[in-house]
Amino acid sequence: MGQRGRQKGSVGVKSKEAILTIAAEEFAEHGFHETKISTIVKKAGLTQPSFYLYFSSKEAIFQELIHTFHHKLIHLTKNSRIEPNLDKNILASKIARGLISIFKFFDDHRHLTKIGFFIADEAEEIKRGMVAHITENLLAEQQDKYFRQDLNMQIVAECIIGAIERLTITKLFTNESTPQQLANEIVDIYLYGLQNTES
Amino acid sequence: MGQRGRQKGSVGVKSKEAILTIAAEEFAEHGFHETKISTIVKKAGLTQPSFYLYFSSKEAIFQELIHTFHHKLIHLTKNSRIEPNLDKNILASKIARGLISIFKFFDDHRHLTKIGFFIADEAEEIKRGMVAHITENLLAEQQDKYFRQDLNMQIVAECIIGAIERLTITKLFTNESTPQQLANEIVDIYLYGLQNTES
Amino acid sequence: MGQRGRQKGSVGVKSKEAILTIAAEEFAEHGFHETKISTIVKKAGLTQPSFYLYFSSKEAIFQELIHTFHHKLIHLTKNSRIEPNLDKNILASKIARGLISIFKFFDDHRHLTKIGFFIADEAEEIKRGMVAHITENLLAEQQDKYFRQDLNMQIVAECIIGAIERLTITKLFTNESTPQQLANEIVDIYLYGLQNTES
Amino acid sequence: MGQRGRQKGSVGVKSKEAILTIAAEEFAEHGFHETKISTIVKKAGLTQPSFYLYFSSKEAIFQELIHTFHHKLIHLTKNSRIEPNLDKNILASKIARGLISIFKFFDDHRHLTKIGFFIADEAEEIKRGMVAHITENLLAEQQDKYFRQDLNMQIVAECIIGAIERLTITKLFTNESTPQQLANEIVDIYLYGLQNTES
DNA sequence: CATGAATGAGGATTCATTCAT
DNA sequence: AATGAATGAATCCTCATTCAT
DSSP states (O other): OOTTOOOTTHHHHHHHHHHHHHHHHHHHHHHHHHOOHHHHHHHTTOOHHHHHHHOSOHHHHHHHHHHHHHHHHHHHHHTOOOOSOOOHHHHHHHHHHHHHHHHHHHHHTHHHHIIIIIISTTHHHHHHHHHHHHHHHHHHHHHTTSBOTTOOHHHHHHHHHHHHHHHIIIIITTTSSOHHHHHHHHHHHHHHOSBOOOO | OOTTOSOTTHHHHHHHHHHHHHHHHHHHHHHHHHOOHHHHHHHTTOOHHHHHHHOSOHHHHHHHHHHHHHHHHHHHHHTOOOOSOOOHHHHHHHHHHHHHHHHHHHHHTHHHHIIIIIISTTHHHHHHHHHHHHHHHHHHHHHTTSBOTTOOHHHHHHHHHHHHHHHIIIIITTTSSOHHHHHHHHHHHHHHOSBOOOO | OOTTOOOTTHHHHHHHHHHHHHHHHHHHHHHHHHOOHHHHHHHTTOOHHHHHHHOSOHHHHHHHHHHHHHHHHHHHHHTOOOOSOOOHHHHHHHHHHHHHHHHHHHHHTHHHHIIIIIISTTHHHHHHHHHHHHHHHHHHHHHTTSBOTTOOHHHHHHHHHHHHHHHIIIIITTTSSOHHHHHHHHHHHHHHOSBOOOO | OOTTOSOTTHHHHHHHHHHHHHHHHHHHHHHHHHOOHHHHHHHTTOOHHHHHHHOSOHHHHHHHHHHHHHHHHHHHHHTOOOOSOOOHHHHHHHHHHHHHHHHHHHHHTHHHHIIIIIISTTHHHHHHHHHHHHHHHHHHHHHTTSBOTTOOHHHHHHHHHHHHHHHIIIIITTTSSOHHHHHHHHHHHHHHOSBOOOO
């Protein structure tokens, strides 16, 4: 069928993706309200009505971007459950690996991350999800005696998310640190603490 | 009679303060753009032109709130430099005391905190200031051998600010934890780390 | 009566005059709409309600200034009727004298002139009055054979007013010419024309 | 069918021109401040946002009208340089022809003229340009001995512009005189003066 | 004579969104 | 698949003017 390959939808798909990409940029840089549909379509070489061919509203495309971010993030964390029975040295690197994958993901999707992790109202909920996930992991490891028994792991998880948040903005997105470096620093700090045990 | 005589201008002052209070509430809850001047003045029992009697624009009052927050915050952290020559136990409680005062301050000024620490574009800068301050303190203590020599204290500071940020939103503002509890948890986590040293 | 001279009204009179003077300046410089009552009273060291102690509205003070201008102008032109039976040389200087008095008057009341002769809607009417007056004079002199019989004196009068208007703005108010100079130039041009009668 | 095919954009052009025409009317009649965008668009059968489809602000459309006037005026005066070597009778009719074209232009563009020659702040500058142009012409003719040597031609030019100004308002726009009549009267007055040379 | 405080009324401008083609 | 044209619905802001003291 259709040997002349009037590749149905390909143009539209391209337009839609152009809009999505540019919108992500704009939202990430200027926030929701300061981003104008007019600007997006202009940058995409389209007109305003075309926008509504692909998205039902400004709110809708914003949600779509958030959803994409959230979806990818969930997918990412799905496989990161730490297997039991590993010795302490390996634990550290396991944790580091998890953090690396998060930072890498953020690094690879800067605009989406800005939107879904920092700008959106839903960011709070997304973080809550991550905190829950991390808490679970930590609890398991706590149970396995890798971690101190007297710690409130939910609070720990919040601290880690907070750290990730900050470092993403100030170190990762400024290109001052790599995912690896950041992950290692976090592991080092949280695992062993600040206290000087020498002397 | 009235021992304070002809309270010149007191009415206007009251109106201005009413506007400020309500504006803080609104901005904190709805953000800059979703906050309407009309709503603010209505809640203050005034009309729109009155607003402009006290503030030159919506932007201006927002800035004033940010400034107030920043100003108070700076004032707070001014006295918090840790004195040298204290043993380790005291150090912990010293640090805790600093954190308590921050959480207390945030707790006492929830709206301002939401605005100046979470909503404003300037929040980033304000946090940067706090990070710098904390970094300084940490470095001094590191020099005094209280802390491990191999840690990048700026990164540590970022982690702490991130933790404060998160815990403020999820534990403090939800009334799930007190400033004391949060401060203690942070000290415990960051000073000693997660690692189980028993066994 | 009243040896203590609580000069009744003197303060008010002073305030009113201050307002009038400043208002004239402002209207002259910025026109009606761009002149704000708030600016006037500020410059007069008063508050807005005080303004309404002396003038019923912005429109009212503007009218008062126009009226003052018009009144003075009418007073000026009342005595300027040219007496009959003068020879041609004297005629020229008579006319010049009339023009000098007008230019002097404009020069002495620059703000009022700007308002009443250039800014006000009523300026048109005021000019019409002057044209009528000049026309009358010219007609008398035409009847006395001093002027050409074939000229439409109303048109001539319009031309003279037009000349006065322009020269007031471009030469008088810029201090490039004195009333005398301008009057002489006008007399010279209009009496003898441009045409070179030599050769 | 339809020899001009798919008239792309013709509707928008029509709307823009409608707005321009009506705006010229309104500005001419009521001045800048008393002219409301709401009135303009209402008369054009449009809504307020449509106005901003074609003009960026009220100030902008006003400037556009002024510019149009100025542009046309400059175009008009470009060809009006008087060629040398003409005898006196022809000179008069040459000058008359120039004046006719000006009055005709003003007559054909009453609204624009009101705006650009009487209402706009830029009117002064526009007149200055005309004065300069006229002065140049007069000087050339003076050099060629057509005009008296003792006259300050800039002042003469100012007088002529003043005359044009006045006569435009009082005779042309009231339909009391035609461009031809006005031009002839001016030539007559300025060339030969008022003085009765008979007797 | 004067003012601190307040407001009614309106006006320009913006932006997401839609209609007809 | 796309667009020229248009708009509904707000929002910020301004200014002359007034009231109570």
